[in-house]
Amino acid sequence: MKIAASLIATLALAATTIAAPDNKHGNKPNKPIVINKKVLQTSKVPFIPHSGTALFTNWVGLNVDFKYVKPVFDLVNATKAYGNGTLISRGEAHITTIPPTEYDNILHPAGVTIEELNALAAKNNRLQRARFGLECLGRVQVVTKDGVFQQSVQIILKNYKDILSYRNDVFKLFVKKGGNPALFAADNFTPHITIGFKNRDIFIEDGVYKGKNACIHPIVAK
Numbered sequence: 001m002k003i004a005a006s007l008i009a010t011l012a013l014a015a016t017t018i019a020a021p022d023n024k025h026g027n028k029p030n031k032p033i034v035i036n037k038k039v040l041q042t043s044k045v046p047f048i049p050h051s052g053t054a055l056f057t058n059w060v061g062l063n064v065d066f067k068y069v070k071p072v073f074d075l076v077n078a079t080k081a082y083g084n085g086t087l088i089s090r091g092e093a094h095i096t097t098i099p100p101t102e103y104d105n106i107l108h109p110a111g112v113t114i115e116e117l118n119a120l121a122a123k124n125n126r127l128q129r130a131r132f133g134l135e136c137l138g139r140v141q142v143v144t145k146d147g148v149f150q151q152s153v154q155i156i157l158k159n160y161k162d163i164l165s166y167r168n169d170v171f172k173l174f175v176k177k178g179g180n181p182a183l184f185a186a187d188n189f190t191p192h193i194t195i196g197f198k199n200r201d202i203f204i205e206d207g208v209y210k211g212k213n214a215c216i217h218p219i220v221a222k
């Protein structure tokens with residue numbers, strides 16, 4: 001009997017421990033979504049280079065600790081007003097800084113290599129050390145050309161000067177190599193952290209813009 005009681009107590013404690021992050025962050029409907037502010041400390045996670053030989057395999061991203069994004073995914077996935085049904089998660093989180101299309105179609109043809117972009121990002125851990133703020137929870141929806149309803153939910157960023165400054169240096173490198181300045185705009189960019197999506201993720205190429213325009217709910221880092 002005593003053993004059973006202590007087992008129950010242990011289980012209850014374990015349950016509290018597991019549930020604590022969400023309770024502590026007190027997510028309630030009609031209140032801003034709360035995310036652990038440690039999500040902003042990206043200098044604590046490694047920079048991950050993405051390179052390959054095929055199209056869509058070369059891109060630059062600021063790695064984000066998924067551990068802090070997962071509770072937001074779980075909340076969005078379980079809340080119809082946010083997720084509109086269940087979503088697919090990639091099981092990782094990042095802020096795309098140079099998308100694969102920009103690399104394949106614009107930078108690479110001008111002779112800019114992924115090694116150069118990675119070196120620029122990794123120097124003094126520059127990209128991972130970038131500071132940024134959270135604008136809102138965003139959602140974009142579109143019926144794509146094939147007639148399928150697509151939806152993607154993301155955390156939209158604000159105050160991302162450090163990320164822009166990286167893109168500005170990429171612009172300088174591109175122009176130095178003879179690239180046409182009309183084809184790359186450092187600030188034509190809507191940084192976000194993808195939370196999840198239906199079917200597949202959607203992009204500018206699908207006609208959607210993941211900026212302030214896409215906000216559906218406030219989010220705060222605490």
Ligand SMILES: *[C@@H]1O[C@H](CO)[C@@H](O)[C@H](O)[C@H]1NC(C)=O
Binds near residue numbers: 084085
């Ligand atoms: C929810 O998703 C369905 C498709 O699954 C779509 O037809 C509908 O417009 C969406 N509604 C809202 C409110 O987002």
Ligand SMILES: *[C@@H]1O[C@H](CO)[C@@H](O)[C@H](O)[C@H]1NC(C)=O
Binds near residue numbers: 077078087089
């Ligand atoms: C999203 O929610 C659904 C329904 O509860 C669940 O079946 C699914 O596993 C969840 N997705 C993830 C990636 O956890």
